Amino acid sequence: MTSYDEDERQGGGLTTGEVARRLGVAPTTVRSWDRRYGIGPHQHTGGKHRRWTAADIARLERMCALTTTGLAPAEAARLALDDLPLDEALAPSAAAHRDARGKAARSRSRTGLQLGDVRRECKGLARAALRLDAGSLDELLTSVIADHGLVGAWNEVIIPTLQAVGRKWETSGEKYVEVEHFLSWHIAGALRRSGAPAAAERPGAVTLLACVPGENHTLPLEVLAAALAERGLAVRMFGAALPVEALVDAVRRTGPAAVGLWAQSRTTASRPLAQHVAAMEWGVRGARRHPTVLALGPGWAGPAVPGLMRPQGLTEALTALESVMTG
Structure with a gap:
């Protein structure tokens, strides 16, 4: 696997799709954040083609980390654009940068799902589920199944994400029951959409x-x-x-x-x-x-x-x- 520096030298930055895969979110989510909150790349090649530099991606990574703490995307984007390190963005000394809504959201700063070192795809699914973001969750599930196959996606990505959500539900007084139900419903939908047409049945072979x-x-x-x-x-x-x-x-x-x-x-x-x-x-x-x-x-x-x-x-x-x- 090449490093970011190697990728950047080869192509003058990363595409939106490549950035989305690195972050574990859907490409439409990255584009939406750019359009809504101005947290997009500053470099263009070939007209409208946008390339993301290391600094651009670092801001997105801060935004992703901030949204998992419970902050609204708009507030997380504003803090990420300030280029503050994550610990400073979440510190009480940064309160002057927050409005009333941001202060309320910060009180939930320890409610993000703790996924440890599992795959980036797991983190992306958990973030989308935590935000109750149906569109992103469906896109990520479709991408995970396409990339890993049904069995690989289930064993390596979906089960660890479900387990993380379940652990959070058990340890938070059932505060996350809606996230668990939301995630399960969308997983079931993704499985059905990915299924092949019903096979022809032979007697005794079903x-x-x-x-x-x-x-x-x-x-x-x-x-x-x-x-x-x-x-x-x-x-x-x-x-x-x-x-x-x-x-x-x-x-x-x-x-x-x-x-x-x-x-x-x-x-x-x-x-x-x-x-x-x-x-x-x-x-x-x-x-x-x-x-x-x-x-x-x-x-x-x-x-x-x-x-x-x-x-x-x-x-x-x-x-x-x-x-x-x-x-």
């Missing part, structure tokens, strides 16, 4: 995915369904908290090769239900079939359940299902 009764955490099944479709494997998704009778009826009516049952909590993971589904049979006498059942999620932790597969994580689940579906 995977049925559902959350067990009482379980509402659907995101892991959403990404598994999208990844199966991406591989051309037929899948039927039934979502959250499928009642027992409905699950049994769905298995009986579709005759699936595999059934994935998600349980986030041990209180919802029903081993008798999973074993009952695994024992179901259909077909003509002498050629009866039954599904392979995958116990998915942390709720199934503990002693192994006879007759059930228990893959660990998305990659193992995909490998197991591909093996079942392709024979």
